Amino acid sequence: MADRPLEKQNWYERFVESYGPNFRIDINNPTMGYGGSDVYRMYGITHKEGFKGSIGLDEAGMLKINSDRSIEMVAGETASSKGIDIFIQARKGNVEIDANRNGSVRISGKGIIIESIGDLTLASTGGDVNINGNKINLNPKIGADIQGLSGNLVPLEKQLLMRVFSGITIGGVGVDILMAALGLLRK
Amino acid sequence: MEELLLKNNFIGRDGFIWWIGQIAPEASWNEQVSGAGWGNRYKVRIMGYHPYSTAELKDEDLPWAQVMLPPGHGTGANNIAKTVKFSQGDTVIGFFLDGDNAQIPIIMGAFGNSKYRADEGDPIPFGVFGGSSNIIPPPKSAIKNSNTNDASASSQQSPRNTSETDARKADPKNPSTYTSTDGYTVDRPCEDDPKDKTGIQKLINKIKTVIEEFTDWIQRQKAKFDEKIEYYRDWINKEIDERADQLVELLGGVVSGMMNGAMEKLIPILSKGLDFLFNSVFAKLLAATGNALIAYAGATAAQGAMVGPVKALQNILECIVNQVIAKLLSPVKDILKSLANNVLNFVDCIADQTVGAMLNGIISFITEGLLPVLNGISKILQFFEDFSFENLLRNGIDALLGLIGLRSCSKAAKKDKHGPCKYKLGYGPVSQDMPDLKGILDNANAAKALSVAANVSGFPLDGVQDIVGGFGVFSDAIKDPASEFLGDVDSCFAGIPTICGPPKINIFGGGGEGGAATALMGLITGEGDNRSGSVIDIQVTNPGNGYTFPPFVEVVDACGRGYGCVARATIKDGKIDTVYVVSEGEGYPVDEEIPYVVDSVSIINPGNGYEEDDIVTDDLGNEYKADIYLGSIIKVTPINSKDITDIPSIRVKTATGSGALLTPNLGPRKEFQGEVAQVIDCVT
Numbered sequence: 001m002a003d004r005p006l007e008k009q010n011w012y013e014r015f016v017e018s019y020g021p022n023f024r025i026d027i028n029n030p031t032m033g034y035g036g037s038d039v040y041r042m043y044g045i046t047h048k049e050g051f052k053g054s055i056g057l058d059e060a061g062m063l064k065i066n067s068d069r070s071i072e073m074v075a076g077e078t079a080s081s082k083g084i085d086i087f088i089q090a091r092k093g094n095v096e097i098d099a100n101r102n103g104s105v106r107i108s109g110k111g112i113i114i115e116s117i118g119d120l121t122l123a124s125t126g127g128d129v130n131i132n133g134n135k136i137n138l139n140p141k142i143g144a145d146i147q148g149l150s151g152n153l154v155p156l157e158k159q160l161l162m163r164v165f166s167g168i169t170i171g172g173v174g175v176d177i178l179m180a181a182l183g184l185l186r187k
Numbered sequence: 188m189e190e191l192l193l194k195n196n197f198i199g200r201d202g203f204i205w206w207i208g209q210i211a212p213e214a215s216w217n218e219q220v221s222g223a224g225w226g227n228r229y230k231v232r233i234m235g236y237h238p239y240s241t242a243e244l245k246d247e248d249l250p251w252a253q254v255m256l257p258p259g260h261g262t263g264a265n266n267i268a269k270t271v272k273f274s275q276g277d278t279v280i281g282f283f284l285d286g287d288n289a290q291i292p293i294i295m296g297a298f299g300n301s302k303y304r305a306d307e308g309d310p311i312p313f314g315v316f317g318g319s320s321n322i323i324p325p326p327k328s329a330i331k332n333s334n335t336n337d338a339s340a341s342s343q344q345s346p347r348n349t350s351e352t353d354a355r356k357a358d359p360k361n362p363s364t365y366t367s368t369d370g371y372t373v374d375r376p377c378e379d380d381p382k383d384k385t386g387i388q389k390l391i392n393k394i395k396t397v398i399e400e401f402t403d404w405i406q407r408q409k410a411k412f413d414e415k416i417e418y419y420r421d422w423i424n425k426e427i428d429e430r431a432d433q434l435v436e437l438l439g440g441v442v443s444g445m446m447n448g449a450m451e452k453l454i455p456i457l458s459k460g461l462d463f464l465f466n467s468v469f470a471k472l473l474a475a476t477g478n479a480l481i482a483y484a485g486a487t488a489a490q491g492a493m494v495g496p497v498k499a500l501q502n503i504l505e506c507i508v509n510q511v512i513a514k515l516l517s518p519v520k521d522i523l524k525s526l527a528n529n530v531l532n533f534v535d536c537i538a539d540q541t542v543g544a545m546l547n548g549i550i551s552f553i554t555e556g557l558l559p560v561l562n563g564i565s566k567i568l569q570f571f572e573d574f575s576f577e578n579l580l581r582n583g584i585d586a587l588l589g590l591i592g593l594r595s596c597s598k599a600a601k602k603d604k605h606g607p608c609k610y611k612l613g614y615g616p617v618s619q620d621m622p623d624l625k626g627i628l629d630n631a632n633a634a635k636a637l638s639v640a641a642n643v644s645g646f647p648l649d650g651v652q653d654i655v656g657g658f659g660v661f662s663d664a665i666k667d668p669a670s671e672f673l674g675d676v677d678s679c680f681a682g683i684p685t686i687c688g689p690p691k692i693n694i695f696g697g698g699g700e701g702g703a704a705t706a707l708m709g710l711i712t713g714e715g716d717n718r719s720g721s722v723i724d725i726q727v728t729n730p731g732n733g734y735t736f737p738p739f740v741e742v743v744d745a746c747g748r749g750y751g752c753v754a755r756a757t758i759k760d761g762k763i764d765t766v767y768v769v770s771e772g773e774g775y776p777v778d779e780e781i782p783y784v785v786d787s788v789s790i791i792n793p794g795n796g797y798e799e800d801d802i803v804t805d806d807l808g809n810e811y812k813a814d815i816y817l818g819s820i821i822k823v824t825p826i827n828s829k830d831i832t833d834i835p836s837i838r839v840k841t842a843t844g845s846g847a848l849l850t851p852n853l854g855p856r857k858e859f860q861g862e863v864a865q866v867i868d869c870v871t
Contacts, residue, residue, distance in 0.1 A: 003357050004721060004773045005712045006340060008833065016343045018333075019272075021319075021326035026345045032357075032751035033348020034370055034614040036770025041345065043329075043365060050328030054365050058348065059770045060753040064613065066366040098610075100374050100397075102433050125390055126439030126512075149450055150501045160450060160501040161494070164457040168465075170491040 003032070022047060035060040194287060201286040208233035208252070208292070212310040213275045213322055215246035220322050227254040227271040229294065231279065232312050236289050239312050252281060252292040273297060275310065276317020299336035307334060329363045348613055350403070352410045353750055357774065367407075369613035370750070371400050377608040383621065389608060390440045391622040394545070395538035396609055397437065401430045402526055402533040423527055431519045434545070438519070439512045442549050446508055449553070449579050456574070457497065460567030461490050467570075489566075496563035503560050511552040518548045521651035522660070529681065531666045532747065536679035539623070543631035544655035550580045550635075551654050581632050607695065614753075617741050618693040634658045687746035687776035692725055694756065694763065697738030702731030702756070702763045706742065707853050708777045709832040721771035722752040723834045724783070724853035730762035740766055742775075749775030757791065765789040767850035771834055782830035783853040785809055788837065793819035794847030801844060805835035805851070813839070820847045828856065 003009070009030040018024045027040045036059030043054030051068035058064065065071065076085030088095060099105050114120065122129055138144060148154040156162045165175040194201050211230035218224045231252040238244050254271045261267030273279065278298045284291040310316040318334035319325035325332045335342040346363040347354040350370035355362040374396045383389050404426060408419045468489040472482035522544050530537055554577045561568065561576055568574050607619035634656030641648045641657065648657045659665040659679050666682035694702035709723035722742055731738075742752040752772030757764045767789060788811060795818045803811040808829050814822040820839070837849040 003712075004710055004771075008710055009340065011340050012338060016345070018330075018343050020323050021330050021332075024330065024343075024345065029345055030340075031345065031347055032770070032773045033365075034611065034750050035348065036751055036753045036772070038348065041348075041365065045327070045329055047327070052329050052346075052366060056348075056365075060615070061769075062615070066368070068366065094376075096376050098373065098375055100393075100433065102429050123386075124440075125393065126436045126441070126443075149447065150504055160454060160504070161498050163454045164497050165461065165490075165494065166458060168458075168461060168490055170487045170494070175494060 021045065033058060035062050035064075196286045196288045198282070198284050198286065204283045204286055204289070205280070206233045206236065206283065206289075206292060207278065207280050208237075209313055210273050210275050210277045210279060210317070211246040211249055212316075213320055215249065216251075227256075228252065229254070229273055229279075231281075231292055231294065233289070233292060234313065237312075241312060250290050250292055252279070252294050253284075254294045255281070274317045274323065275320060276307070276315065300334050301337050302335050302339060302341055304335060329365070331361050331363065349750055351407050353774075355410050356748065362410075366613075371403055371612045372396060372617060373400055373610050373612060375608055375610040375616065380607075380621065385444065387441070387444050388621050388624065390437060390444070391542055391624065391627070392608060392619055394434060394437050394441075394542055395535070395622065396619070397430060397433055398526065398538045398541050399533050401426070401523060402530050402537065405527045406531070406533075427520055427523045427527065430523055431516055434519050434523075435512060435515050438515055438545060438549065439508070441546070442511045442515075442553070443508050445546075445549060445580060446504060446553060449576070450504070452579055453576075456571060457564065457567050460564075460570050461493065463570035464489055464493070464567055493564060493567055496560065497567075499563055500557075500560045503557070507553060507556040510556050511549060514552045515545070515548055518651045518654055519545065522655065525651075525661045529660060529663045529665050531682050532684060534679065534681055535620075537660060537665075537681050539627050539630065540634075540658045540660045540679055542622070543627050543634060544651075544658050544660070546628065546631045547635050547655040548651075550577060550631075553580060581628070581635075616696065616739055618695040618739070618743075630658075631656060684746045687744070687748065689777055690722065690742045690744045690749055690752070690775045692754075692766070693741040693743055694731070694738050694766075695741065697734040697736045697756070697758065699731050699734030699738065699758075699761060701729055702727070702734070702738055703729035704740070704763075704766050706752075706775075707781075707783060708775065709780070709783070709834070710771060710773075711777050711780045711832070718777055719748065719774045720777040720780070721773050721834075722754070722768055722775060723771055723832070724768060724851070725754050725766040726852070726854065727763050727766055730764070732761050734758045734761050734763065738763070742772065744775050746776055749773065757789070765850070765852065767791060768834060780832055781855060782832055784828035784830060784856045785825045785835060785851045786854040787852045788823035788825065789850045789852055790820055790823065790847070791850055792846055792848035793821060794839075794844055795819055797839065797841055797844030797847065801839050801841040803837060803839050803849070805837045807831050807833060807835045809835060811837065818844065820844075820849065823849055830856065 010028070011030060013028040014030065015027040016024065016029070023044045025040065025042045026038065028038075029041070030037050039057040039059065041054055041056030043052055043056070045052050053067040053069075053071075055063070055065045073086065076083070079085055097105050146153050146155070146158075148158065149160040151159075157166075162175060168175060208231040211232050213220060215230040216224075216228065219228055228251045230246055230249040232244075232246070232249055237249060254273075256262065256269075256271065260269040260271070273294070277300075279294045280296055280298070281292050281294040283289050284293055305315040307318040308314065308316050319332060329346045331344045333343045344361055346365045347357065348365050348369055349357070351362055351364055351367065353370060354364050374393045377389075379386055379389060405423065408422060412419050465486040469482045469486035472485040473479060476482060522541055526537070526541065557576055607616070609617050609619040611617045637657035638648045638652050638655075642653065647653050649661070652658070652661050660681070665679060668680055668682055668685070689708050690706050692704040692706055694704060704725045704727045706722045707724040707726060708720045711718060711720040713719055725740065737756045737758050740754040740756050742749070742754065744750075749772055751770055752768065752775070753770040754766050754768050756766045785805075797813070797815050797818050797820055799815055801813060801815070803813045803823055805811075809831075810826045812824045812826055813820050814824075823837070831853070835851045837851060839847055839849070
């Protein structure tokens with residue numbers, strides 16, 4: 001709503017190196033942001049469209065890299081094959097990637113390994129989970145469960161129809177046998 | 188003549204001749220601009236040597252001045268160089284290489300422009316001009332045009348690390364921001380909460396976060412264009428399209444969850460109905476034929492006739508889910524349009540209303556889609572007079588929860604130590620309560636009842652309300668605190684808040700629970716409604732328990748006026764030990780200003796290399812006693828206690844130590860407890 005009183009802001013500690021309207025390094029600017037004030041911020045602005053790209057460290061200790069448009073990281077053109085071109089490590093917390101706003105997180109490679117030392121969860125909040133391949137191998141060490149009301153993989157006894165007709169025999173036979181005879185067992 | 192003959196016209200031989208001059212308009216040194224020039228040269232009009240009139244001496248005829256490079260700039264040799272840059276109109280100082288001949292000026296430096304410099308005008312000799320020009324045009328965005336190099340807050344202003352709306356509140360004249368995304372709350376990938384067995388609450392929260400981000404975006408556009416919607420209508424429509432797509436994707440999970448939950452309730456009903464059907468047919472046939480075998484065969488045949496219709500119900504489930512999702516797009520867009528028009532300030536109940544409206548849409552579409560197959564099994568359902576599939580979806584939270592992902596003997600999910608699924612860009616994770624699903628559904632039912640009643644009365648509600656219910660969010664009255672509408676569904680007010688208390692402290696994550704704290708305010712500025720302040724300390728009121736990692740500390744201003752306060756917690760034995768302020772922030776609403784004293788000092792980092800005679804003080808005049816053990820500071824005790832309304836910065840005067848981080852814990856001055864009656868010496 002309002003800046004802190006000027007006498008409580010240390011502007012003398014600030015350094016600015018401004019190279020015209022398109023690039024600047026601003027150090028110790030006491031202007032407050034969401035993560036406190038900046039220790040430094042270096043940024044550029046495109047000439048025609050005014051897009052901003054910046055890198056800076058705030059008082060909360062967060063190094064922020066922002067771009068109004070896109071960020072590209074490329075490495076390894078002259079490195080040896082099978083080496084590590086890009087390595088990202090989070091020392092104590094998560095690595096979180098988010099493209100929730102109508103984007104996808106796409107990973108493409110000659111081979112892809114997703115390895116978890118704990119649980120591995122594949123979940124779709126509102127859509128389907130699709131696994132395509134020449135062959136799908138599921139090799140659980142203990143067991144595999146599936147839940148659902150319909151579909152080829154859901155055991156008959158768990159499907160809606162069988163649960164409705166559970167314990168009911170028609171003409172002395174179970175509904176599953178009747179359905180098989182009528183060709184209704186599969187959709 | 189004699190004097191001239193004695194002159195050497197060589198620097199230093201005839202004395203040292205200083206001059207002050209002005210860089211001439213750039214057109215006169217254009218060859219330096221075009222890249223065809225050499226050296227670092229400028230045309231300079233020198234006071235006392237050159238006339239004030241360009242008619243007498245054209246800019247082009249002024250002498251070229253070379254620039255003397257300071258040490259550290261490099262000469263260019265070995266690729267060591269730093270660009271020299273003056274602008275037209277700059278006032279420079281230098282000397283003549285050729286003494287009194289005054290034809291070879293050298294620029295040594297320049298006088299910086301101050302804020303008292305007049306606005307730039309047309310170039311006139313020794314007038315005030317310069318700054319942006321054809322070769323260095325004025326900034327197009329973010330950076331405010333500046334022609335000064337003062338040691339002041341107004342010189343070379345940089346954009347802020349806030350949203351445009353907050354930047355505008357702090358400084359309407361310079362609302363530019365580093366990035367237009369700072370301050371948005373977004374969804375982040377996170378683990379399930381063990382209490383959320385089906386995952387539906389996490390899903391609802393994701394939807395609420397999208398709604399919050401959307402309303403925030405709308406407010407930013409409104410602030411930018413001062414409510415003149417005609418300037419950003421196209422942007423809003425594009426945003427609504429994209430957000431609607433995003434929400435419909437998320438709602439797919441709600442649709443399948445609701446369908447699953449409803450089917451789980453329907454299965455026992457249908458089983459029971461088959462029993463009733465058997466008994467009914469058997470009784471009728473027995474009465475008609477008197478033959479139990481015939482009656483049995485007929486009854487089982489009647490049941491058998493239901494296999495097909497029930498299978499049809501099973502087969503259509505997936506199809507209905509996809510149909511409902513496809514149908515949701517249009518009403519979701521309408522709901523977002525209402526949000527854009529009617530909400531001035533995001534509050535949680537707005538998101539709840541929006542979710543409720545979407546649930547009503549889902550219920551309507553599921554009911555509509557299932558109608559043909561439900562008709563097919565009407566012979567089973569006929570035994571339940573009050574049966575209505577819509578009621579099955581509406582009555583009871585279990586239909587909303589669904590049963591997808593219900594864990595039986597699976598191991599329990601771990602509580603995410605990184606907190607809830609919400610993240611504020613430019614800040615970090617922020618807290619989010621579990622949604623009140625029952626409340627949302629109850630309000631959805633009430634809102635639907637409103638629209639049904641309106642239909643019956645012959646005055647149906649406008650537009651999408653007919654499908655999704657009569658929520659306050661569809662009326663602009665929701666931003667009016669005096670509106671009667673607020674009492675209808677859930678008393679939700681989405682206007683600009685008028686009453687703001689001090690910020691609240693939310694402590695979350697870290698694996699524990701129960702931690703609580705309050706903010707102590709200081710650095711108060713402004714008057715009346717514009718009074719605001721900073722968080723100068725945070726007092727722990729409940730240490731909580733079970734913390735395995737330091738929890739996040741979030742400062743929440745219900746009115747959204749303050750920002751920038753960053754605080755951290757430390758833990759000890761699973762409890763919160765202290766919360767210290769890293770950045771005090773600004774602009775937070777405040778009550779009365781209360782002076783505090785330093786109660787105690789927390790040692791966040793004991794450092795090393797300190798000695799017994801090191802002195803600990805702060806910038807507000809307090810003194811402290813430090814206990815040192817093996818070079819580390821292990822205890823700091825305040826000696827005096829001055830009243831303060833600012834954050835003391837504790838410093839250690841030391842010749843040997845480094846690394847200690849000491850943070851003060853503030854509190855109100857304790858009441859005077861009377862004169863000292865007796866001193867008891869327990870030592871001697």
